[in-house]
Amino acid sequence: MASVAGVALWAAERALRRGRPEARYGRYARWAHPAGRWPVAPLNRVAGSRLLRARGERVPSVAFVSGITDVVHVNHVIDARRLAPLVPAGLEPQCLGERDDRAVLTFLSYRHGHLGPARLGRWRRLLPSPLQSNWRVYVRHARTGVDGAYFLSTAIGRTPHALGARILAEGLPMHVLGRDSRLVVEGGRIDLLPDPGRGSAPAAEASLVPLPERPADGPWRPAVASYEEMPAHCVPQDRALSVQPWRGRPVRQEISLGIPPERCVPLSGTVTSAAARALVGDAEPFAFLIPPYGSVSRRRRTPRCDRGAAPDPAA
Template sequence: MLALLAVLGLVLSAGSATWAAEHALRRTRQQTRYGRYAPWTHPRGRLAAPLNWVANSRLLRALGERIPPVTFVSDITDVVYVNYVVDAHRIAPLVPPGLELQRIGEAGDQAMLTFLSYRHGHLGPTLLGRWRRLLPSPLQSNWRVYVHHRRTNTMGVYFLSTAIDRTFHALGARLAAEALPMHVLERASLVTAEGGRIDLLLDPGRGTAPDAEAHLHPLPEWPADGPWRHAFSDYEQMLTYCVPQDHALSVQPWYGRVTRQEISLGIPLEACKALTGPVVSTAASALVGDAEPFAFLVPLVKFRFETEGHDPI
């Protein structure tokens, strides 16, 4: 009986300490509309209450920050970029203090927002070698704006949201990858049909992942005009700005630092294929208003997450 009471006392003490630590961390790591501390809800709703607690826990994410970064690779296929050129003042408030929005266009009054969706090819750590081919290939979507860290003069992207169709991957990224505010999609598909048509579906269900539906067709060549002309002189200039993005930046003011995650993509601009067709997204409309989308495809990408570094704010 005494032993049982002792165990019960230890459990209650541990629970009390956990609650106190969680409560204290929530005072500094406050909820935001977008980014890593935006609210997280699994598509299964109330049935996933324990998962919601884990994903929203400040304590677990603080512990996850102590996990050393591991090199990951993936043989990605069919990367669909959907882009918007929008008035800079509309999305500048979404960038956290410590970073600045990259402004584009002749007057510097425009900015760019992109969501890109793709199928992983056996995403996993390089240390697995050929055994990585046994790992699954989830579908992922990254929603980003383009930012600048003035102190180090680093250009990169800041993720407003990211989503994936596997709960395990979403929780792992949510807890351990500082730049990835990962949510779970209830349904997701990216299908290349006859004639090169691409059908994209991102369905969050009752969860907090972003939504999108697109039906796109390839163009025979890069277009001479489009919504991108608000900020770029030609299509190649737009691709040069949008495609070579090797830094994902995020801010941790409680540490006084910017986290810089380094990736390698190595996408040649000539591999990009222009697309046309309707794109419908409530999540995008909330961000860009009535800005027109324009899209392109990258058929193959050898993704490699290299390392993580930190710079003072």
């Protein structure tokens, strides 16, 4: 009986893989754990299982809460046509600029504050506060006109968190950050290193300092007329959008952050990332910091959107 069950599971996995093939970015990108004290081979099999993720789509929604701090946005304005092939069919880049031909790719990093289910209440304080890095494109669902962020990749410094999101959260293609990853904001300097180690998370390194005032010009100019318009575009994107082509419908996850864009602090410095360069070419990065603002992020995994229906922004 055990062998029959094993063959059935193997067959189901193979069948699902035909409809959900490996992709360069997104939920079905190759997944590799950075090793360390974890057994790598079984973790890679679990994270790559289409069968587990298909089952995860049926798990009821759970509200998560985290008090995030020191959010660092690194942004690139590029030709929208360059980003279009990176997003799945049904989504399109949100276009900016006088000719509506510019789009924005962001990788942002932040420190969680005891990330965990909201139902834990005060016991959530016992949970860890890992570093997370998100790589996203701002998109619109072509049929419904709903805006959001499509995550090319995300990574977090805790393996259980990464596996949970990988299986349960359609819009969060989570990987694991290596042990050397860091985000230090102190003494007027920001030291950022989302490091994948030997894993599959995208890598970057930045050394940044706050600017004394908001710049009058910069790499954002082809997309917006003033600096203030760029945080206003990037920061309020509190919805993750993706699609399930095997069901022909979009999927969304609401993320209520409540971050005031006017609090963003412009940054200057060096940013190095082969992963970003592969996506944006020679586009010059520009960055800003969201300092602590006393708000708590609420992240909720929500059900699939109805076929052809727009998600409810208030859900």
